[in-house]
Amino acid sequence: MKKFKHFNAYSIEEAVSLLGNYGDRACIIAGGTDLLGEMKDAILPTYPEAVINIKTIPDINYIKQSEGMLKIGALTTLSEIADSEVIMSNYPTLAQAARRVASPQIRNMGTIGGNICQDIRCWYYRNRNNRFSCLRKKGGRCYAIKGDNRYHSIFGGSVSGGCMAVHPSDTAPALIALGAKVHTSSRIINAQDFFEVKPIKTTVLDKDEIVTEIQLPEPPSGTTSIFLKFAERKSIDFPIVNCAASITTKDGKVEDARICLNAVNVVPYRAIHAEEVIIGSSLNEELAEEAGQAAVAQAKPLEHNKYKVAIARTLVKRTILAFTEIV
Amino acid sequence: MTKESKKHICPYCGEMFDNTDGLKSHVFKIHKGRGLPIPEGWIRLTINKSEYDLKVEPNWTLYYLIHDVLGLTGSKQFCDEGGCGSCTMIVDGKPVLSCMTLAIECNGKTIETVEGIAADGHPLIESYINHHAMQCGYCTPGFIVTSKALLEKISEPTDEEIIEALAGNICRCGTYPQHLIAIKEAAAKLRVKKAAGKEGK
Numbered sequence: 197m198k199k200f201k202h203f204n205a206y207s208i209e210e211a212v213s214l215l216g217n218y219g220d221r222a223c224i225i226a227g228g229t230d231l232l233g234e235m236k237d238a239i240l241p242t243y244p245e246a247v248i249n250i251k252t253i254p255d256i257n258y259i260k261q262s263e264g265m266l267k268i269g270a271l272t273t274l275s276e277i278a279d280s281e282v283i284m285s286n287y288p289t290l291a292q293a294a295r296r297v298a299s300p301q302i303r304n305m306g307t308i309g310g311n312i313c314q315d316i317r318c319w320y321y322r323n324r325n326n327r328f329s330c331l332r333k334k335g336g337r338c339y340a341i342k343g344d345n346r347y348h349s350i351f352g353g354s355v356s357g358g359c360m361a362v363h364p365s366d367t368a369p370a371l372i373a374l375g376a377k378v379h380t381s382s383r384i385i386n387a388q389d390f391f392e393v394k395p396i397k398t399t400v401l402d403k404d405e406i407v408t409e410i411q412l413p414e415p416p417s418g419t420t421s422i423f424l425k426f427a428e429r430k431s432i433d434f435p436i437v438n439c440a441a442s443i444t445t446k447d448g449k450v451e452d453a454r455i456c457l458n459a460v461n462v463v464p465y466r467a468i469h470a471e472e473v474i475i476g477s478s479l480n481e482e483l484a485e486e487a488g489q490a491a492v493a494q495a496k497p498l499e500h501n502k503y504k505v506a507i508a509r510t511l512v513k514r515t516i517l518a519f520t521e522i523v
Numbered sequence: 524m525t526k527e528s529k530k531h532i533c534p535y536c537g538e539m540f541d542n543t544d545g546l547k548s549h550v551f552k553i554h555k556g557r558g559l560p561i562p563e564g565w566i567r568l569t570i571n572k573s574e575y576d577l578k579v580e581p582n583w584t585l586y587y588l589i590h591d592v593l594g595l596t597g598s599k600q601f602c603d604e605g606g607c608g609s610c611t612m613i614v615d616g617k618p619v620l621s622c623m624t625l626a627i628e629c630n631g632k633t634i635e636t637v638e639g640i641a642a643d644g645h646p647l648i649e650s651y652i653n654h655h656a657m658q659c660g661y662c663t664p665g666f667i668v669t670s671k672a673l674l675e676k677i678s679e680p681t682d683e684e685i686i687e688a689l690a691g692n693i694c695r696c697g698t699y700p701q702h703l704i705a706i707k708e709a710a711a712k713l714r715v716k717k718a719a720g721k722e723g724k
């Protein structure tokens with residue numbers, strides 16, 4: 197790694213003030229498992245001048261119930277979330293998603309805040325020494341459109357129609373399915389509106405803004421949630437497609453449903469059409485199949501990733517069928 | 524330096540001010556409650572039960588510090604991007620990847636490496652040798668460190684628990700079945716040792 201300045205922040209205000217001073221030239225480090233990889237490979241056109249450590253901020257690592265919701269501090273590690281009894285029983289999709297992230301060692305380091313703020317994994321973007329100056333780096337074009345796009349978006353691109361890189365997070369779709377809110381140093385954002393595609397940016401966060409807390413509303417009675425992930429390996433792998441769903445049933449019929457896919461679009465993809473199919477009906481295999489079809493009805497796959505459409509369809513179907521086994 | 528260009532630099536974050544009043548109000552507002560500023564790069568670590576006071580550079584990883592600077596060469600670096608588990612060390616009781624940890628952020632932490640586990644005479648070492656749970660041996664320190672952390676958490680792990688705990692360690696020689704046998708044997712020896720220790724008291 198090249199040289200950089202390192203600061204320990206001891207309060208959220210201190211971190212925000214440091215970020216304000218350095219602007220684009222500083223990076224926040226929490227678990228570091230994403231950032232250090234980027235810095236070792238020098239994938240970005242500019243190298244961070246300063247790294248601001250927020251692990252030294254006390255009291256933002258917690259899972260607690262208050263004001264009718266569950267509050268998770270941004271520095272809570274993924275293994276703490278995966279092993280938390282309250283999350284396993286009330287918000288199982290989040291515990292299951294956290295348990296499927298990377299490897300046990302990385303889950304001991306990586307935080308929930310970092311998992312939703314992580315950068316994309318496109319192999320052109322991530323190529324060493326900024327070899328492909330792509331759209332996402334304010335460059336000229338997206339190399340994936342004509343290149344090898346087997347892991348890219350099946351729902352079109354963004355940044356003026358270009359960048360096809362998918363959002364790789366496992367916990368993001370779970371948070372969207374649970375209707376979570378992201379508390380930052382200056383505002384509260386719905387998890388669904390948190391993600392954005394801009395050059396060298398995956399979230400709507402301002403330059404001097406950091407995530408401080410995730411808030412999960414109390415699930416209505418009769419709600420269960422599930423997370424399924426399809427990846428090439430069982431561990432240390434990013435999803436080909438993952439699917440999180442939260443379904444509320446009453447008298448055997450679906451009252452409310454939120455289904456969210458990730459790694460299929462430039463931001464987490466809420467499968468609204470699949471939700472519409474199942475709301476008001478009782479779940480069965482035919483309906484699950486129909487919902488799967490509806491989820492990918494608008495897919496526009498690229499040359500090498502048509503297989504992802506079939507996986508997304510099947511994953512939505514399997515997720516819905518999994519509910520019929522629980523309920 | 525001319526008088527006009529003299530700047531007052533905040534010792535905590537390096538921000539510059541034209542006069543002392545600006546610096547004072549900045550420190551009281553932003554860095555309230557901080558102790559005396561620690562000289563940049565100094566950390567205190569406990570590695571395998573010995574304490575160290577070290578001056579580190581911000582861009583050193585924990586692996587570089589322990590393997591290259593301190594010369595504890597038991598841990599191995601293979602992928603250098605968090606994908607193989609060879610460089611696993613136990614930091615404050617949890618197995619983490621030392622290649623993806625900055626040394627400067629480990630101030631006050633307790634670190635255990637494979638050398639410490641071997642020096643303690645942990646039964647894992649012997650059972651790994653007995654069952655030959657290695658071929659080239661490059662990944663073995665990572666496996667032993669991860670399994671040691673597992674045995675501290677679970678004294679009688681099942682096959683599934685071992686497989687889940689070792690999911691972050693990769694062995695290119697494919698010695699995985701031997702790890703299950705070796706870890707279970709070591710767990711049994713540890714339980715016997717623990718029971719004997721209790722009776723002795």
